[in-house]
Amino acid sequence: MFRPLQTLAGGLIAALAVTAAHAKPLSQEDLSVAEVLRDRALESSDAYSIVESLTVEVGPRPTGSEGDRRAVAWAQEKMKKLGFxxxxxxxxxxxxxxxxxxxxxxxxxxxxxxVVSSLGFSVSTPEEGLTAEIVPFADVEELIEAPAEKVEGKIAFINKRMERTRTGEGYGPAVQGRSRGMRAAAGKKAAALMIRSVGTDSDRFAHTGMMRIKDVENPVPALALSAPDANLLEKMLERGKPVEVQLDVHNQQLEDGPSFNVIGEITGREKPEEALIIGAHLDSWDEGTGALDDGAGVGVVLETARMIAELPQRPRRTLRVVLFGAEEIGLVGAKQYVQAHRSELDNIVAVSESDFGADKVWRFDTRLPESKFDIADQMMQLLAPLGIERGNNETHGGPDGSVFVAQGVPAFGLYQDGTDYFDYHHTPNDTLDKVDPENLKQNVAAWVVMSFLTVEMEGDLGRVPTEH
Structure with a gap:
């Protein structure tokens, strides 16, 4: 249980007073309040109960599904109860x-x-299935460069291993096989595509995920293969005999339909038209319960907003929480949000998304004009005691946040330790038991420092160069 922040001592109320001038961008009064919020988050924040509620009461929530609709209703009710x-x-x-x-x-x-899993939006095999010889490729580039006659009528097998790293940087090279492989295989008239799962585990689970399917003529079935089974195929192929695999795949393509971004606001007392956007994505893949991806992020940003909502007065500018829809299938919710609000982007002072699991935050990155680095330096005074180190100025603010950054919106990145994240990513094993409540408290402590200081500061963060 936590005590409402209205019960804080009178010193906290006094700390919220606006001073006439400061030597630095963030006032000592605001830093003091942020420190109190940080320490209270470590003591009593409860993001875990939000994640538990989402995974137990809603569960899997693929884009446009019944689970997605339940998640949208759940999110609205939860935001209202939390004081938005x-x-x-x-x-x-x-x-x-x-x-x-x-x-x-x-x-x-x-x-x-x-052990296999269909990649997102994979087509089906013929009703009777298909049987074809495996032809292996080290990565998607090798498949793209292969002569068509080597691939035609066969099952292309991309056997790219993902490197385990704290930053998750091994994901980018490995995921190319998933995102681009089916297009390449279909273009060479393959019978199907199989890829080594984009993950770092040795469990016999396959990792699903989205492909680039737009405008692909004659798409072919596309499957992820568990790491132990990819190893098995590899060893079979080493024996020099043709390896034939039988596939039986059935999926259903549906008409386009509606989903929703769910938005909650703590309205600014002085500059309500200006907003910090903190976000997570509400959708998930269907095989687990989306606890790490991205239930944890949902819990962190909602709890951050709750703590700020319980302060004695509203922040200077608006704190806007956006739970984006359809992130897993191509950042659809973020893209449509930016398109719908293009004329208002100058009023978004910064963006940040929590979408990298539930381990402790270890690094603070920014995307700010150089003239605003001193703001990040002041934030680091309160983040460093949480075990967080200063990173670079190259963050995209998370996957959905990147759509905003491309339009010149500044960004913050509070990055969790991703060493184990891709053991569970997009698998049936993405479940609540992988979430540590104490780690989530540290996450909230970091997020509430960054969020409060951004919505309360007197100045702004300027703009960053747009990407084309």
Whole structure:
């Protein structure tokens, strides 16, 4: 249980007083309040109960599904209970797809089953299935460069391993096979595509995820293969005999339909038209319960807003929490938000998204004009005791945040330790038991420092160079 922040001693109320002038961008009074918020978050914040509620009461929430609709209703109700001044939705249009079954089996020369998962929006095999020879490739570039006759009629197998890192930087090179592989395979008239799962675990789970499917003529079935089964195929191929695999895949392509961004605001007392956007994405893949991706982020930003809402007075400018829809299938909610609010982007002082699991935050990155670095330096005074180090000025503010940064909006990045994140990412194993409540408290402590100081500061953060 936590005590409402209205019960803080009179010194906290006094600390909120606006001073006439400061030697630095962030006043000592505001830093003092942020320090109190940080320490209270470590003691009593409860982001975990939000994640538990989402995963237990809603569960999987693929874009445009019944679970997605339940999540939207859940988010609105939760925001109202947490004390937001305004709660609303904005409809987005999304492609929709239903996962059916996916079975794979080596039929020659060493018959045995394989553990696979359809990649997002994969087409089906013929009703009777298909059987074809495996042709391996080290990465998607090798597949792209291969002559068509090497691939035609065969199952292209991209066997790219992902490197385990704290930053998750191994994901970018490995995910190319998932995002671009089916297009390359279809272009060479392959029978199907299989990829080594984009993950760092050795569990017999396959990692699903989205592909680039737009304008692909004659798409082919596309599957992720668990790491142990990718190893198995690799060893079979080393024996020099043709390896044939039988696939039976059935998925359902649906018409486009509606989803929603869910938005809650703590309205600014002096500059309500200006806003800091902190976000997470509400959708998830369907095989786990989306606890790490991105239930943890939802819990962190909602709890951050709750703590700021319980202060004795509203912040100087608006704190806007956006739970983006359809992130998993291509940042659809963020893109449509930016398009709908293009004329208002100058009033967004900064953006940041929590979407990298539930481990402790260890690094603070920014995307600010150089003239504003002193603001980040002052924030670091309060972040450093949490075990957080200063990073670079190259953050995109999270996947959805990157859409805003491309339009010149400044960004903050509070990055969790991602060493183990891709063990669970997009698998049936993304479940609540992987979330440590104490780690979430540290996350909230970091987020409430950054968020409060941004919405309370007198000046602004300027603009950053746009990306083309």
């Amino acid at each position: 001044d305004r709660v609303y939705t904005e409809q987005i249009e999304v492609p929709r797809w239903n996962r059916g079954h996916a079975h794979a089996r080596v039929v020659a020369p060493f018959p045995q089953p394989l």
